[in-house]
Amino acid sequence: MNEQVAALLREYAELTVITGGDVFRVRNYEKAARSIRGWPEDIAQLDLKALRAIPGVGASIAAKIAEFSQTGAIGALDELRAKIPPGVLELTRVPGLGPRRAMQLSRELGVQSVDDLAAAIKAGRLDGLAGFGAKSEERIASGIEVYRQGRERVLLDVALRTATAMVDELTPLSQRCAYAGSLRRWRETIGDIDILAAAGDSAPLMAAFSAGQEVVGSGPAKTTIRTASGLTADLRVVPLDAWGAALQYFTGSTAHNVAIRQIAIRQKLKLSEYGLFEADTDRLIVSRTEEEVYARLGLAWIPPALREDRGEIEAAAQGRIPGLVRDNDLRGDLHTHTDLTDGTASLEQMVAAARRRGYEYYAVTDHAPDLIMQRMTDEKMLAQRDQVRALGAGLELLHGTELNIGPDGSVDWEAGFLAGFDICVASVHSHFEQPRAEMTRRFVTACENPYVNVIGHPTTRRIGKRPPVKVDFGELFRACARTGTALEINASPQRLDLPSDQIRAARDAGVKFAIDSDAHSVSELGNMPYGTGTAQRGWLTPDDVINTWPLERLRAFLRKDR
DNA sequence: GCCGTTTTCGGCCCGACTGTTTTCAGTCG
Numbered sequence: 001m002n003e004q005v006a007a008l009l010r011e012y013a014e015l016t017v018i019t020g021g022d023v024f025r026v027r028n029y030e031k032a033a034r035s036i037r038g039w040p041e042d043i044a045q046l047d048l049k050a051l052r053a054i055p056g057v058g059a060s061i062a063a064k065i066a067e068f069s070q071t072g073a074i075g076a077l078d079e080l081r082a083k084i085p086p087g088v089l090e091l092t093r094v095p096g097l098g099p100r101r102a103m104q105l106s107r108e109l110g111v112q113s114v115d116d117l118a119a120a121i122k123a124g125r126l127d128g129l130a131g132f133g134a135k136s137e138e139r140i141a142s143g144i145e146v147y148r149q150g151r152e153r154v155l156l157d158v159a160l161r162t163a164t165a166m167v168d169e170l171t172p173l174s175q176r177c178a179y180a181g182s183l184r185r186w187r188e189t190i191g192d193i194d195i196l197a198a199a200g201d202s203a204p205l206m207a208a209f210s211a212g213q214e215v216v217g218s219g220p221a222k223t224t225i226r227t228a229s230g231l232t233a234d235l236r237v238v239p240l241d242a243w244g245a246a247l248q249y250f251t252g253s254t255a256h257n258v259a260i261r262q263i264a265i266r267q268k269l270k271l272s273e274y275g276l277f278e279a280d281t282d283r284l285i286v287s288r289t290e291e292e293v294y295a296r297l298g299l300a301w302i303p304p305a306l307r308e309d310r311g312e313i314e315a316a317a318q319g320r321i322p323g324l325v326r327d328n329d330l331r332g333d334l335h336t337h338t339d340l341t342d343g344t345a346s347l348e349q350m351v352a353a354a355r356r357r358g359y360e361y362y363a364v365t366d367h368a369p370d371l372i373m374q375r376m377t378d379e380k381m382l383a384q385r386d387q388v389r390a391l392g393a394g395l396e397l398l399h400g401t402e403l404n405i406g407p408d409g410s411v412d413w414e415a416g417f418l419a420g421f422d423i424c425v426a427s428v429h430s431h432f433e434q435p436r437a438e439m440t441r442r443f444v445t446a447c448e449n450p451y452v453n454v455i456g457h458p459t460t461r462r463i464g465k466r467p468p469v470k471v472d473f474g475e476l477f478r479a480c481a482r483t484g485t486a487l488e489i490n491a492s493p494q495r496l497d498l499p500s501d502q503i504r505a506a507r508d509a510g511v512k513f514a515i516d517s518d519a520h521s522v523s524e525l526g527n528m529p530y531g532t533g534t535a536q537r538g539w540l541t542p543d544d545v546i547n548t549w550p551l552e553r554l555r556a557f558l559r560k561d562r
Numbered sequence: 563g564c565c566g567t568t569t570t571c572g573g574c575c576c577g578a579c580t581g582t583t584t585t586c587a588g589t590c591g
Binding site: 025057058097100133192224236249261270274 | 563565568573574575577578579581582587588589
């Protein structure tokens with residue numbers, strides 16, 4: 001219900017913008033929507049007083065939530081919807097077209113959809129419209145193209161590859177260069193790439209950045225391009241002295257920055273991408289490093305992955321920023337495949353690659369027989385175990401399997417056979433549409449199996465392709481904590497599963513996690529940083545993650561008190 | 563609409579770029 005209410009509040013905010021409503025009210029509805037989306041408890045269970053404890057939720061929004069709980073609708077939202085002419089909300093989704101001019105197009109030309117708008121431009125009906133010159137028309141036409149291509153956010157690996165190539169190209173031309181924005185925060189999908197550079201003269205950087213690209217906008221401080229793949233990228237150039245303030249600013253999130261600047265204002269200071277200044281005199285105080293900026297505001301440095309205005313600022317003020325798990329904390333990978341099932345590399349190749357990564361231990365977990373297409377048999381699995389036992393110099397090899405969790409929560413093998421494995425991951429691979437109660441029982445049964453150590457890719461979502469299964473997360477988390485079953489943070493950029501919101505809630509319930517690559521090839525072993533970034537967004541420390549533990553502690557956990 | 567290290571009222575982040583505005587509004591992040 002949290003997700004649902006958050007979406008309605010966001011819509012309320014968007015529609016309020018279109019009607020020209022108070023911008024601060026809009027901002028507050030957006031803030032409340034964000035808070036509710038990430039709130040650990042189901043808001044349907046909360047009374048008015050508990051609702052108002054959510055940041056940004058006061059009397060009015062709490063009443064709207066209660067109304068939705070009882071009636072399934074919000075009257076004020078329905079009224080607002082009725083006031084907006086059809087199609088205007090869609091028009092505002094066209095890049096370059098905001099609420100004012102969308103309303104104008106609807107009012108003066110009767111445009112009711114993006115298709116209408118495209119036709120109107122073609123027919124020359126925008127000519128002579130106040131505020132719409134030839135350039136505007138051109139800009140909107142190109143915005144419509146972008147809108148029609150879906151302007152989808154891209155997955156982390158695509159964004160990281162693109163951004164890294166840009167940084168590599170610009171680094172020789174600048175004093176410093178780095179990517180910032182949502183990519184630096186490890187958000188699960190990326191809408192735009194933000195590149196920051198420090199240089200005395202921005203012109204050579206802007207020229208190199210723009211070369212051969214579609215330029216959306218360009219000035220001395222900022223250039224925006226659209227790459228051939230349709231991804232928008234910004235380059236901002238600042239003086240080297242402003243590096244820290246600029247990096248802080250361009251890393252975001254917007255909500256985090258707004259909150260940080262409010263703190264500055266309270267201290268009679270002003271924070272911009274150029275530095276922290278005295279409000280009265282504009283005298284520069286600090287700007288060189290992020291640490292200085294945060295410190296002068298009375299805050300510990302905040303890791304980018306936490307910068308979402310979800311409690312990190314309070315934590316930084318109180319010195320309670322957790323020591324987050326990092327890539328080099330990981331001592332091994334606990335979920336990988338070989339060409340015995342659907343992997344593309346041999347056992348020897350995968351193990352050699354694991355050794356090159358410097359792991360202390362490594363689990364081979366090919367699919368079990370219930371995934372019929374993998375053609376696994378007891379004999380093949382036991383033969384692989386012999387091979388694994390014979391390998392392993394310089395690296396502790398664990399022989400495991402990825403079990404299939406059946407619709408009733410049962411897994412592929414009986415206890416006797418399962419006892420032979422060092423580790424068992426268990427995952428849902430089918431029957432995704434089960435009702436919530438059945439799905440919850442299914443997961444809990446799997447957790448209660450004394451040989452199931454890790455629930456693999458728990459929500460089974462594929463980002464942008466397959467929705468998460470419906471499950472009572474509170475009950476699942478309690479079952480994991482009670483039975484000593486870890487939840488996987490699957491590092492594949494297509495999955496990132498468990499997602500970070502649920503990670504944080506699960507951690508609060510006492511759950512442990514395994515950050516796994518689920519690699520089906522040598523190169524996919526390199527996906528771990530996406531999992532670590534996701535874990536950081538869930539506020540995890542090394543102690544929360546079983547594959548940062550020394551082997552003996554890990555082995556004790558895997559015994560599950562048997 | 564929310565909220566309190568000056569406040570229960572009066573604020574609410576800050577700047578870049580574009581276009582057509584002769585002094586600034588709209589849009590974006």
